[in-house]
Amino acid sequence: MDISFNEDQVEIRNQARRFFENECPIEYVREMFEDERGFTDEIWAKMAEMGWMALRIPEEYDGIGLGLTDLCVVLEEMGRALSTGPYFSTVVLAAEALIEAGNDAQKQAYLPKISTGETRGTLALFEPDSGPDPGYIQMEASSEGDGFVLNGTKLFVLDAHTADFMVCAARTEAGDDPAQGVTLFLVDTKAEGVSITPLVTMDRTRKQCEVKFGGVKVSKDDVLGEVDKGWGPLLKVLQKAQIALGADSVGGAQKAMEIAVEYANIRHQFNQPIGAFQAIKHQCANMLVDVEGARSLFYYTTWAMEEEEPTTASIAASAIKAFAADAYRNVTTSGVQVLGGIGCTWEHDMHFYLKRAKFNQVTLGDSAYHREEVMRLLGV
Amino acid sequence: MDYRFNPEDEEFRKEVKAWLAKTFPEDEAPLKMETIEDRVNAYRSTQKKLFDAGYAGIRYDKKYGGRGGTMIEEIIVAEELAPYGATHGYGLNAIGMGMAGPVLNTQGTEEQKLQFLPKLLDGTHIWCQGFSEPNSGSDLASVSTRAVREGDHYVVNGQKIWTSSAHIADYCMLLVRTNPDVPKHKGLSYLLMDMTLPGVDVRLVKQLTDESEFCEVFLDDVKIPANMLVGEEDKGWGIALTTLMFERVMGDLNTANAFMREFHRILEMAKDVKRSGKPVLENAMIRQKLAQAYIELMVLKYNGFRGLSEVVQGGVPGPQGSIGKIIWSELHQRMSELALDIEGPYNQLMKDSAINMDDGFWQYTFLRAKGNTIEAGSAEILRNIVGERVLGLPKDMARAALKERS
Numbered sequence: 001m002d003i004s005f006n007e008d009q010v011e012i013r014n015q016a017r018r019f020f021e022n023e024c025p026i027e028y029v030r031e032m033f034e035d036e037r038g039f040t041d042e043i044w045a046k047m048a049e050m051g052w053m054a055l056r057i058p059e060e061y062d063g064i065g066l067g068l069t070d071l072c073v074v075l076e077e078m079g080r081a082l083s084t085g086p087y088f089s090t091v092v093l094a095a096e097a098l099i100e101a102g103n104d105a106q107k108q109a110y111l112p113k114i115s116t117g118e119t120r121g122t123l124a125l126f127e128p129d130s131g132p133d134p135g136y137i138q139m140e141a142s143s144e145g146d147g148f149v150l151n152g153t154k155l156f157v158l159d160a161h162t163a164d165f166m167v168c169a170a171r172t173e174a175g176d177d178p179a180q181g182v183t184l185f186l187v188d189t190k191a192e193g194v195s196i197t198p199l200v201t202m203d204r205t206r207k208q209c210e211v212k213f214g215g216v217k218v219s220k221d222d223v224l225g226e227v228d229k230g231w232g233p234l235l236k237v238l239q240k241a242q243i244a245l246g247a248d249s250v251g252g253a254q255k256a257m258e259i260a261v262e263y264a265n266i267r268h269q270f271n272q273p274i275g276a277f278q279a280i281k282h283q284c285a286n287m288l289v290d291v292e293g294a295r296s297l298f299y300y301t302t303w304a305m306e307e308e309e310p311t312t313a314s315i316a317a318s319a320i321k322a323f324a325a326d327a328y329r330n331v332t333t334s335g336v337q338v339l340g341g342i343g344c345t346w347e348h349d350m351h352f353y354l355k356r357a358k359f360n361q362v363t364l365g366d367s368a369y370h371r372e373e374v375m376r377l378l379g380v
Numbered sequence: 381m382d383y384r385f386n387p388e389d390e391e392f393r394k395e396v397k398a399w400l401a402k403t404f405p406e407d408e409a410p411l412k413m414e415t416i417e418d419r420v421n422a423y424r425s426t427q428k429k430l431f432d433a434g435y436a437g438i439r440y441d442k443k444y445g446g447r448g449g450t451m452i453e454e455i456i457v458a459e460e461l462a463p464y465g466a467t468h469g470y471g472l473n474a475i476g477m478g479m480a481g482p483v484l485n486t487q488g489t490e491e492q493k494l495q496f497l498p499k500l501l502d503g504t505h506i507w508c509q510g511f512s513e514p515n516s517g518s519d520l521a522s523v524s525t526r527a528v529r530e531g532d533h534y535v536v537n538g539q540k541i542w543t544s545s546a547h548i549a550d551y552c553m554l555l556v557r558t559n560p561d562v563p564k565h566k567g568l569s570y571l572l573m574d575m576t577l578p579g580v581d582v583r584l585v586k587q588l589t590d591e592s593e594f595c596e597v598f599l600d601d602v603k604i605p606a607n608m609l610v611g612e613e614d615k616g617w618g619i620a621l622t623t624l625m626f627e628r629v630m631g632d633l634n635t636a637n638a639f640m641r642e643f644h645r646i647l648e649m650a651k652d653v654k655r656s657g658k659p660v661l662e663n664a665m666i667r668q669k670l671a672q673a674y675i676e677l678m679v680l681k682y683n684g685f686r687g688l689s690e691v692v693q694g695g696v697p698g699p700q701g702s703i704g705k706i707i708w709s710e711l712h713q714r715m716s717e718l719a720l721d722i723e724g725p726y727n728q729l730m731k732d733s734a735i736n737m738d739d740g741f742w743q744y745t746f747l748r749a750k751g752n753t754i755e756a757g758s759a760e761i762l763r764n765i766v767g768e769r770v771l772g773l774p775k776d777m778a779r780a781a782l783k784e785r786s
């Protein structure tokens with residue numbers, strides 16, 4: 001037993017911490033928060049140079065072929081830094097879908113270019129009536145000739161406005177069960193009939209879009225995986241993405257806690273630091289309990305995904321999604337309270353963390369959804 | 381990152397499992413566990429078997445009756461033995477095993493170790509912890525039970541309270557004041573007290589559970605031999621703190637195991653109990669709470685693993701252990717209350733009712749768990765510790781000023 005990062009992982013973490021402190025300080029985040037694209041090409045290229053796009057891509061597709069834990073080390077730092085841009089959508093959602101379900105030609109076509117940062121992708125999954133349920137997929141893909149035609153609306157699609165392609169989940173057979181009749185398609189964002197509208201959202205460190213599909217034609221070569229059997233690989237991608245959001249939550253919650261504790265030490269009222277008041281001290285202690293608990297579960301989950309049997313791993317992936325995002329929400333909610341008036345301003349950074357926590361909570365299945373998943377996976 | 385135990389450790393687990401299956405066969409007539417005397421008898425006989433087989437004091441030196449083994453082996457034995465608590469009295473002497481043992485092993489004299497450790501490990505001695513007093517609870521350093529050195533004895537006068545298991549204990553870890561003229565932390569000593577000494581008067585206190593598991597202990601001119609002093613005179617405070625640290629190291633993992641078994645017990649109950657004629661398990665609110673409990677149990681377990689990994693890699697348990705105590709104590713309260721929610725109106729039926737659910741276990745557990753956030757450092761005290769010693773927040777000015785004066 002050894003529950004710690006190895007030397008390489010510590011090095012990756014240190015590099016990432018330095019990178020974000022130097023290249024993406026909070027001023028950059030603030031600027032990108034208001035920017036429609038959400039990142040600069042310069043930063044995107046530098047992130048690619050760090051090797052982060054290629055991290056999990058197999059070596060035969062010009063990647064580095066590292067494990068999920070290595071990726072999560074970077075993601076935790078990104079959470080800490082409130083990193084903006086389409087990293088999560090490209091690397092965690094689109095690239096993982098290709099790795100999971102793609103055939104060799106598809107992988108050859110996309111993965112090397114993702115590795116270098118040339119290509120960006122995303123996942124089009126949620127629909128107007130899905131609520132937080134990723135398994136509710138009703139958009140129609142009707143067959144036409146030896147291809148398909150997509151009609152319908154996808155919502156909350158991350159970074160679609162800056163993506164080159166999307167992995168889109170749609171129904172090739174009617175029904176309610178996602179395990180039967182859902183197919184994944186590779187769709188060019190410039191394809192005819194695709195219209196993308198950025199949404200005005202709360203957490204604008206992440207950009208979300210509405211994507212309308214009006215008779216979009218896709219060839220059979222752009223079916224990712226098997227027809228009607230898209231849910232299996234998609235679920236695996238989602239589970240990794242849940243852990244990725246867990247990593248982001250742990251990193252963000254840790255930093256938000258540090259900000260609150262620092263303030264509790266320096267802000268004086270009634271002739272003492274407010275952190276000396278138990279009402280404040282205990283809120284800070286609760287933050288630590290939340291952060292350390294989430295971190296313990298996060299470390300285990302990254303390991304479990306690669307080492308434990310599928311049901312155990314799936315439980316862990318749902319557990320971390322729910323627990324870490326809720327922890328992040330709790331920490332940032334108390335964070336605002338500890339700060340008092342300044343916590344309610346735009347000028348202070350705490351609200352960015354609060355907003356990101358709310359994003360992490362609701363994205364890819366909210367906490368209630370994942371708790372129900374835990375019950376289902378326990379067989380009850 | 382690796383959560384697995386070594387192959388040798390897994391071999392050891394197999395060996396322990398096989399030994400348990402052989403020593404406590406399932407078809408054996410159940411041990412009598414009705415009264416406290418029954419449970420003490422069961423504990424002693426089970427512990428003796430463990431001792432004889434070399435599974436009692438895993439990390440203790442062989443010359444004290446131990447195995448000379450590792451922390452991982454200790455965890456494995458604890459995991460495998462946990463189910464034998466209710467049926468075979470295992471774990472009844474948790475205070476002796478969790479606190480007296482480690483304190484003696486690290487701070488005791490050679491003579492004390494040889495005298496006490498083998499008898500602790502083989503089940504002969506049950507220990508209690510005489511720290512709290514009527515006027516000294518959270519502010520433990522203010523204890524006023526007085527010990528005066530007279531020749532080769534200490535003469536002790538005072539009163540302890542909430543002393544768990546004092547009525548069945550053979551020995552007591554006693555925190556006493558040996559010097560009243562110095563700041564309160566600096567005049568305390570740590571004595572080992574034979575509970576049969578003249579002047580020791582134990583009275584049971586009835587708890588909110590209907591049961592009596594803790595006591596008042598009155599001490600009237602009790603003569604304790606001076607060689608029963610642990611560490612140096614007036615240096616007892618540091619030893620008391622160490623005692624509490626030890627209490628917490630294994631705490632996360634043991635509670636995680638025990639509560640996971642309780643969780644499955646609740647789940648089974650939720651399948652049977654009806655609400656509006658349907659299994660409660662179909663109720664969405666109950667399902668959410670069950671799942672949340674399960675997730676938090678995972679948090680507790682893997683938080684414990686992180687602590688364990690640190691110790692295995694050569695670190696020492698620090699104030700971080702307080703986080704685990706906060707997690708488990710509050711989780712246990714929520715879980716046992718969830719069990720009551722599931723039972724619905726049946727949750728009013730106690731153990732002695734003919735139509736109770738799950739033998740009244742959850743009524744007892746719900747009430748007993750109320751003490752979880754008070755015993756061994758209250759929820760508030762732990763948050764002070766975490767806030768001040770882990771996060772580095774300042775002490776309350778009023779408390780700091782008082783400390784300066786005392």
Ligand SMILES: Cc1cc2nc3c(=O)[nH]c(=O)nc-3n(C[C@H](O)[C@H](O)[C@H](O)COP(=O)(O)OP(=O)(O)OC[C@H]3O[C@@H](n4cnc5c(N)ncnc54)[C@H](O)[C@@H]3O)c2cc1C
Nearest residue numbers: 509510511512517518542543544751754755756758760761
């Ligand atoms: C089931 C059970 C078993 C026990 N077994 C033993 C045993 O075997 N041996 C033993 O020695 N003791 C034992 N105890 C006693 C236990 O350690 C004390 O009850 C505990 O230390 C609290 O002390 P108190 O009861 O005097 O409460 P108090 O210290 O009076 O506390 C009352 C309330 O005030 C709060 N409070 C106190 N100080 C502060 C502060 N500085 N900041 C914020 N809040 C504060 C507490 O958190 C609590 O909520 C046991 C207790 C229980 C419930």
